[in-house]
Amino acid sequence: MSSSTDAVSVEEHRQRVLDAIDPLPAFDQPLMEAFGLAVAEDVHATVALPGFDNSAMDGYAVARADVATASEESPVHLPVVGEIGAGQASLMAVSPGTAVKIMTGAPVPAGADSVVPYEWTDRGVANVVISRAPTLGQHVRRRGQDVSAGDLLVEAGSVLGARQIGLLAAVGRPSVRSRPRPRVVVISTGSELREPGTALGRDSIYDGNSFLLAAAARQAGAIAYRVGIIRDEPQAFLAALNDQLVRADLVVTSGGVSMGDYDVVKEALAPLGTVWFGPVAMQPGKPQGFGTVGEDAVPIVTLPGNPVSSYISFEQFVLPAIRKMMGRSPYVRPEADAVLTHPMTSPAGRRQFARGTLSVVDGRLAVTPVGDQGSHMIGDLAESDALIVVAESVTRVEAGETVTVLPLDEEF
Ligand code: AMP
Numbered sequence: 001m002s003s004s005t006d007a008v009s010v011e012e013h014r015q016r017v018l019d020a021i022d023p024l025p026a027f028d029q030p031l032m033e034a035f036g037l038a039v040a041e042d043v044h045a046t047v048a049l050p051g052f053d054n055s056a057m058d059g060y061a062v063a064r065a066d067v068a069t070a071s072e073e074s075p076v077h078l079p080v081v082g083e084i085g086a087g088q089a090s091l092m093a094v095s096p097g098t099a100v101k102i103m104t105g106a107p108v109p110a111g112a113d114s115v116v117p118y119e120w121t122d123r124g125v126a127n128v129v130i131s132r133a134p135t136l137g138q139h140v141r142r143r144g145q146d147v148s149a150g151d152l153l154v155e156a157g158s159v160l161g162a163r164q165i166g167l168l169a170a171v172g173r174p175s176v177r178s179r180p181r182p183r184v185v186v187i188s189t190g191s192e193l194r195e196p197g198t199a200l201g202r203d204s205i206y207d208g209n210s211f212l213l214a215a216a217a218r219q220a221g222a223i224a225y226r227v228g229i230i231r232d233e234p235q236a237f238l239a240a241l242n243d244q245l246v247r248a249d250l251v252v253t254s255g256g257v258s259m260g261d262y263d264v265v266k267e268a269l270a271p272l273g274t275v276w277f278g279p280v281a282m283q284p285g286k287p288q289g290f291g292t293v294g295e296d297a298v299p300i301v302t303l304p305g306n307p308v309s310s311y312i313s314f315e316q317f318v319l320p321a322i323r324k325m326m327g328r329s330p331y332v333r334p335e336a337d338a339v340l341t342h343p344m345t346s347p348a349g350r351r352q353f354a355r356g357t358l359s360v361v362d363g364r365l366a367v368t369p370v371g372d373q374g375s376h377m378i379g380d381l382a383e384s385d386a387l388i389v390v391a392e393s394v395t396r397v398e399a400g401e402t403v404t405v406l407p408l409d410e411e412f
């Protein structure tokens with residue numbers, strides 16, 4: 001195959017997509033809705049954590065000076081003048097020479113500076129025998145020890161995971177300004193396609209791509225709407241697309257963008273003049289398209305129909321778009337270096353994204369190309385967990401050489 005001189009590079013096409021897409025406007029969202037989203041404000045603590053001095057143990061609140069001499073041989077006896085449980089605010093004060101029974105999390109009363117855990121006492125009710133002295137302040141969690149009012153808790157742009165959500169709740173935030181999940185409509189085209197669970201004719205295949213792409217969109221953080229199969233009829237395609245635009249921040253189509261006689265997506269959209277179609281210098285995934293449709297100029301990425309081409313194109317062009325909409329960075333998957341375990345060939349003039357499986361050999365990351373690199377090989381695609389990136393100028397890589405890989409299952 002000759003090099004495609006009329007083709008645009010992967011970067012050019014990706015940039016074309018990214019240039020046309022803005023981060024979605026942020027708004028205040030309930031904390032659990034904001035899980036996994038990028039926050040769009042610097043969140044500062046308005047309270048301290050802990051909010052008040054409280055006990056770290058079940059035991060007795062005391063003034064340390066009163067129990068300083070306590071030992072197994074000569075324990076200290078103190079009268080117990082009261083009891084404080086968690087959630088029981090108390091005006092009680094510990095006067096010198098007395099103790100107050102206290103539970104974990106309960107406010108340490110005035111006059112006390114240390115807590116003697118049950119384990120160092122006889123657990124007395126009216127009087128307590130203390131056989132070991134705490135250090136000053138021991139088993140007391142100090143107000144503001146963890147977080148001070150005014151501390152920066154979460155920086156704008158960072159993604160809220162479980163720990164950050166927990167922290168925001170702990171300082172009393174019920175909601176946070178964050179960018180929503182983009183709504184991605186996935187449409188697959190092809191008169192040969194059938195819905196899984198229905199009967200297949202001799203000339204039909206199951207529609208894997210709308211599931212593949214919808215799942216990948218969801219994995220990327222989007223809300224994916226999988227639209228049923230659209231036959232290779234431009235009017236039917238345009239009608240379905242039109243129906244979907246109202247709920248779409250982004251439309252992704254599969255199939256119908258190459259040079260065939262029934263390339264429905266191209267046939268339907270090319271006349272609009274708002275969608276570019278052309279070759280991208282990659283393998284698989286050469287035929288691509290991108291533009292906007294409808295009154296609201298909704299971005300649309302048109303991917304080729306071969307399942308592996310479709311998935312790799314999604315990785316290269318749709319995933320970055322979703323991440324940009326979500327205010328996440330980086331847009332593209334981080335690369336890694338790996339030692340190639342078997343030789344590979346690659347077409348001149350096109351960047352190859354081969355499928356591979358990662359392993360660790362002699363303490364180094366290694367990658368093994370999967371059996372067959374055909375773009376219809378969805379079995380091999382499912383088995384792989386990395387893409388091997390072979391540059392446009394390289395036509396052969398030997399075993400033992402270092403190659404660039406894109407690990408597919410890592411969070412970033
Ligand atoms: P196309 O890009 O429409 O020319 O399709 C290229 C190849 O991918 C053909 O063999 C199609 O049957 C196949 N194909 C297209 N769409 C899908 C799909 N949704 N699921 C599985 N295979 C598909």
Ligand code: MG
Pocket residue numbers: 189190191255256262305
């Ligand atoms: Mg087709």
